[in-house]
Amino acid sequence: MKFDYDATYFNPTDVLDCGQIFRYEPFQNGYRVFSADKDCYVYTDGAKTVVESQHPDYFYNFFDLGRDYGEIIAKAKSFGVPVLSRACDKAKGLRLLNQNREEMIYSFIISQNNNIPRIKGIISRICEGLGQKMSSPFGDFYAFPASAALSSKGPEYYKALGAGYRDIFLSETSARIAQEGISRLENLGYDDLKRELLTYKGIGPKVADCICLFGFGKRDAFPVDTWIEKLYREDFGGTLTDRKKINAYFTSLFGGFSGYVQQYLFYAKRANL
């Protein structure tokens, strides 16, 4: 099954290349995208971006297609921040993804003090090693492993896959979630959710914000990483060095649009747009 959407506000490259997802690959005329145990094929054909999948409803929500990003961009520009307005113009086709929660937890634990190509490699090897083998019209692939499967391995397993010192975080946090689930995290507001996430091994403020934003749809989260810190200094003339304070600066500025703004800024800065 397939459906399409105005390509102006849905550009697969913008959406996938902005650091919010680590499982996708070039495929035919576009990309193959993986989330949990599902996959889709997304490509742009003229004025439309097309999504083909066995799970259309899942990916409609995944790509946040119920939301009008023309309005989001208009709102972002209304803040009157030049660097942000330029970022919006260059990345009109960017959207925030609604991703699998547990996949976000492990993926962003791996992301800490790491670079995107290596993060992708580590996650890919974890899926091959522990994920269920799936088949789809686009070929076989491996699902992101359930917490039970992840918890079946100790730190040495993750170290052997190149996870480095994050090995213990993966084994400990997967053991905890395999045991108690994540129902305790559902239906919480941003502040409560972030506080809860900080109690897991390997989850600090930045990783928690990414999980809130990409896994739980908390648009008031504003992750501060090295790129945002650089942008804060170079493009906002900031002088603070404490990331907690930089986070507070941005969230008080952008409120409920913090998450969108952060993605436009992060993407533009990293891509040197």
Add this chain to the structure above:
DNA sequence: CTCCAGGCTTTAG
């Protein structure tokens, strides 16, 4: 060789 990457935990003050 050093520096850096979507930082966190632990320890010291």
Add this chain to the structure above:
DNA sequence: CTAAAGCATGGA
């Protein structure tokens, strides 16, 4: 409470 050391890995 804040500040800094230590941490695996691989690419530039």
